[in-house]
Amino acid sequence: METYELFVLRHGKSDWENDAPSDFQRPLNKRGIKAANHMAKWMAENIEMPLQIASSPALRAWQTAVAVSQAVEIPEHEILFLGELYLASCEELLTVLSVFSEDEKRVLLIGHNPGLELLVSYLADKPIPESDDGKIMPTATLAHLTFSHNWQQLSKGTGTLQWIRRPK
Numbered sequence: 124m125e126t127y128e129l130f131v132l133r134h135g136k137s138d139w140e141n142d143a144p145s146d147f148q149r150p151l152n153k154r155g156i157k158a159a160n161h162m163a164k165w166m167a168e169n170i171e172m173p174l175q176i177a178s179s180p181a182l183r184a185w186q187t188a189v190a191v192s193q194a195v196e197i198p199e200h201e202i203l204f205l206g207e208l209y210l211a212s213c214e215e216l217l218t219v220l221s222v223f224s225e226d227e228k229r230v231l232l233i234g235h236n237p238g239l240e241l242l243v244s245y246l247a248d249k250p251i252p253e254s255d256d257g258k259i260m261p262t263a264t265l266a267h268l269t270f271s272h273n274w275q276q277l278s279k280g281t282g283t284l285q286w287i288r289r290p291k
Contacts, residue, residue: 127270129220129246129282130170130231133239134179134187135159136262143182147209151186158263158290159187163194165288166265170195171229177219178233179208187263188233208234213241223274230274236260243268246282254289263290 135155143149151159172195178188185204192199207215216238223230232239240260244251246268251259260266268282 124271125225125228127273128229129268129270130166130174130229131239131243131260131266131268132162132187132191132231132233133236133260133262133264134181134184134233135162137183147181150182155183155262156186156190159190160194161290162263162265162288163187163190166191167194167196172197174229174231175203175223175227176201176231176233177203177205177208179211179235180204180206181209181235184208184233184235191231191233208232210235211238213238213245216242217245217277220274220277225273227274243284243287245279246270246277247284248280248282249284251284251287259287261289264288 135151135158137149137155138152141150176188178184188202189199192202207219211234243266253259254261266287267285269285270282
């Protein structure tokens, strides 16, 4: 039986002090850059490749995706920057996942809450422990779920939560 792996990474902490012209253009702050680089390095050391990366094109998610791509040695031009991942709902994230082929066994989604948190909770076969601040997916958190069926067959509770890693 084939296994499909989904990695879900929330972007690093964003810079609310920055005078970005829009939410979409808000960058990571220093802590966010450090956490994104930390998680990227951890992924490079602990996650089997190949990995298909799909990210929101919002600046903070883009910066997180580039940190990961550099660490895992996947060229930036191979990242799928998908507009539909920007502030996507759980349903929109499931639609994006359904487009992946059966050949793509390991997918990393990089995006935003609350959609990512809702997606992980929806797919997981058991409740997910919250962080100290009461969130499932604080910034720069990485969740790993596995499935015994392809991306088109994802539904509630069909994923096995392997682990959740928070940067602290």
